[in-house]
Amino acid sequence: MHHRLSGRPGCFHARSGSASVIVLLLLVSGCTLLRPAERPAASPAVAAADAEPDSTAWDDGFIRTHKKPDGTLLFEIPAQAFDRDVLLVSRIAKMPQNLIFGGAGMKARSQQVIRWERMNDRVYLRHASYDAVADSTLPIAQAVRANHFEPVVASFAIERTDAATGAVTIDVTRLFTTDVRLLTGLSSGLRTASQVRRLDPERSLVLSAASYPLNTEVRHVLTFEAENPPSNQATATISLEMNQSMIVLPREPMKPRFYDARVGFYTRQQIDYGEETQGVRPRDFVTRWRLEPSDPEAYARGELVDPVKPIVYYIDPATPEHWRPYLKQGVEDWQTAFEAAGFSNAILARDAPTPEEDPEFSPEDVRYSVIRYITNPIQNAQGPHVHDPRSGEILESDILWYHNVQELLRNWFVIQTAGYDRSARKPILDETVMGELIRYVASHEVGHTLGFPHNWGASSAYPVDSLRSAAFTERMGVSPSIMDYSRFNYVRQPEDRHVPFMSMVGPYDRHAAEWGYKWFPGDLTADEEARRLNAWLTPRMTNPVHFYGRQTGIDQQVDPRSQREDIGDNPVEASGLAVLNLRRVMDTLADWAVEPGQDHETLGGYYQSLVFHYTLYMEHVARQVGGVYETPRVKGQAGAFTYAPVEREKQEASLAFLDEHVFRAPTWLVREDVVRDLVQDGATDAVTNAQVAVLHLLVRPDRLMRMAEYRERDGAGAVSPWELMDHLHESMWAGLGSGSGSGSGSGALYDRALQRAWVERLAWLDAQTGAGTLRSDIRALAVHYLTRARAELTDAPRRGLPVEERAHRDDLLRRIALTLDPS
Numbered sequence: 001m002h003h004r005l006s007g008r009p010g011c012f013h014a015r016s017g018s019a020s021v022i023v024l025l026l027l028v029s030g031c032t033l034l035r036p037a038e039r040p041a042a043s044p045a046v047a048a049a050d051a052e053p054d055s056t057a058w059d060d061g062f063i064r065t066h067k068k069p070d071g072t073l074l075f076e077i078p079a080q081a082f083d084r085d086v087l088l089v090s091r092i093a094k095m096p097q098n099l100i101f102g103g104a105g106m107k108a109r110s111q112q113v114i115r116w117e118r119m120n121d122r123v124y125l126r127h128a129s130y131d132a133v134a135d136s137t138l139p140i141a142q143a144v145r146a147n148h149f150e151p152v153v154a155s156f157a158i159e160r161t162d163a164a165t166g167a168v169t170i171d172v173t174r175l176f177t178t179d180v181r182l183l184t185g186l187s188s189g190l191r192t193a194s195q196v197r198r199l200d201p202e203r204s205l206v207l208s209a210a211s212y213p214l215n216t217e218v219r220h221v222l223t224f225e226a227e228n229p230p231s232n233q234a235t236a237t238i239s240l241e242m243n244q245s246m247i248v249l250p251r252e253p254m255k256p257r258f259y260d261a262r263v264g265f266y267t268r269q270q271i272d273y274g275e276e277t278q279g280v281r282p283r284d285f286v287t288r289w290r291l292e293p294s295d296p297e298a299y300a301r302g303e304l305v306d307p308v309k310p311i312v313y314y315i316d317p318a319t320p321e322h323w324r325p326y327l328k329q330g331v332e333d334w335q336t337a338f339e340a341a342g343f344s345n346a347i348l349a350r351d352a353p354t355p356e357e358d359p360e361f362s363p364e365d366v367r368y369s370v371i372r373y374i375t376n377p378i379q380n381a382q383g384p385h386v387h388d389p390r391s392g393e394i395l396e397s398d399i400l401w402y403h404n405v406q407e408l409l410r411n412w413f414v415i416q417t418a419g420y421d422r423s424a425r426k427p428i429l430d431e432t433v434m435g436e437l438i439r440y441v442a443s444h445e446v447g448h449t450l451g452f453p454h455n456w457g458a459s460s461a462y463p464v465d466s467l468r469s470a471a472f473t474e475r476m477g478v479s480p481s482i483m484d485y486s487r488f489n490y491v492r493q494p495e496d497r498h499v500p501f502m503s504m505v506g507p508y509d510r511h512a513a514e515w516g517y518k519w520f521p522g523d524l525t526a527d528e529e530a531r532r533l534n535a536w537l538t539p540r541m542t543n544p545v546h547f548y549g550r551q552t553g554i555d556q557q558v559d560p561r562s563q564r565e566d567i568g569d570n571p572v573e574a575s576g577l578a579v580l581n582l583r584r585v586m587d588t589l590a591d592w593a594v595e596p597g598q599d600h601e602t603l604g605g606y607y608q609s610l611v612f613h614y615t616l617y618m619e620h621v622a623r624q625v626g627g628v629y630e631t632p633r634v635k636g637q638a639g640a641f642t643y644a645p646v647e648r649e650k651q652e653a654s655l656a657f658l659d660e661h662v663f664r665a666p667t668w669l670v671r672e673d674v675v676r677d678l679v680q681d682g683a684t685d686a687v688t689n690a691q692v693a694v695l696h697l698l699v700r701p702d703r704l705m706r707m708a709e710y711r712e713r714d715g716a717g718a719v720s721p722w723e724l725m726d727h728l729h730e731s732m733w734a735g736l737g738s739g740s741g742s743g744s745g746s747g748a749l750y751d752r753a754l755q756r757a758w759v760e761r762l763a764w765l766d767a768q769t770g771a772g773t774l775r776s777d778i779r780a781l782a783v784h785y786l787t788r789a790r791a792e793l794t795d796a797p798r799r800g801l802p803v804e805e806r807a808h809r810d811d812l813l814r815r816i817a818l819t820l821d822p823s
Contacts, residue, residue, distance in 0.1 A: 061211025330442025457549015
């Protein structure tokens, strides 16, 4: 689950899920691998001195492995494996509870490139990097090597040499039983948090080793002494089971495809010092599978052609049988996207073979991509992939499918659709409905494994009224991309008939797949391909369904089109319809969320999800205030500037909406027939926390400074920070001058809490000391509105007010004085 995104896995987090499994029968060009039948017999002299056990005890593959009964692990490295680029992927196969989010199967660190080198009478393991490169025929390549010297990670004595083949045997046990940071699963942050003292080699061991034609796999246990382990604290111990994958990379890397910010792909960044750029210009290339047409001539004529090697995903045998068809469908939903790129049958889903069908099949074999079914409470799914850092070629993917993603899907689906769909009003969804939700998440996660990050801008392409049209949504889906966080159609109303509720692989996905997977003849360079792709892409950017809005952190969402969990081109209209649905759900929730004889745990989950969604919809609107559109462009492309502020009328409409739905307390969120079965007190905090979250989102230094800059540059067409703060001030103190204050009636408790939050936020602004803040109007704004509030509170009539309102005003004056008059 994108600035210039590195190859970070996506996830369906509060979020998303995954589907089936890919089998990639990866051929490494130029790699001659020894097979058992081809191994020459050892000479008599070698045989006499041979410390090797019977040859049947060795596992043949890229590197031959043998684990002795005493736990010693031997590698036999063939001559042709030396000086080859090998991808090292470290995964945490098993771990203690609460160590990290994600569970078993997570990468312990970013993938690394290593090399086995033989010098003198020893073998050295080095860490290689392709962040900086130069053509080896150029003089500057010498400077690259000298200034990017590769560290030696480990050294091994040669125990025996096969005189006939040149293969050498080394004891690698200590590589996997000591604290080699390249292979251990604890980051520096985890070591600090858990107060790790040391790795104990006496409690660390090699479990198994297996070798395959393209990879060698080692399982081992690492045990650390720790003062504060995440679980089992009485043991003062953290034990991890690690899986190390050593994957031989192709001798000839795939031709890279250079990144274009207008299309979403995970990327790798590299500096090529051999380029004539008159300086240093990093270049990004995308991560993608190697798809080549089986019939290039037919492909060139525009016919659909099967690829030489399709992308195949296998379903974990541990997956419940009734979910397997939906996972497979989620994989093969991407067929239409690859057809746009000219390929038929490019992506397939298969059941994993049984031991009887293929006794050699293993999910650890890099030739096979698997959707792994994980049983733990995490409500998530992930679609990471392994790629060649030299070219971006995706080699394999193991999608992590967590069993409890079903609870996340159920809660989100119910809250977003039960307002108009009575079939969603139940504590347990029908199996067919849950199956379709699983299919949706599977499609999303498979998209990550194909190289696609989240496109948070896609869902802004469709007009809100189109999302209520059956004809439109049947054809176009709820969003142009399955890679957006646009789960379900929350703007549909009860009178809207036959409108789909779910996203699907859409027009943006087909557009992105065509850009990323379109095949060009091999005689074109990567730069020539980039020029052709630019000529193809640029005229398409006038179509809003082709817009790519990069994912940013929650606090960095500046473009209101590129937000998580939103749909439609008008946040005010969409959120207004969403609130109508939420209120319908709230009005009926107590009637159907709990079955007779059951406790209220499911009701509690639905209620928490409802309040979360309310807050989310309000934040969608708030981000229009002080928002800036970010539209990646290249020179010569038609359209507006890359950055443009949100139109004044949209910002004003957003503030009016928030006055009605946030700053006027949404007391409908606290229904007695719901909350009295959930909490003994604190129910009002749900409303207050939502109000304060929106207030804090609006009153942020970066937003206020951005608004000041655009006001200076664009004049009265832009909303200034003073206008925003004036509006909020009036909203906070409505009724103060009339003498009514917050009163003691309905909503008064929330009004007082919001006024305190306003004063606290202004005091917080005044305390900011960043250089940008100190030179801006931020602290002047804070002091001005605190001073104004003090004057109005002091002058407001108090006669006849209830005691809680008088005490509230005195408290606010005291709080303001602590900021304005700290002495």
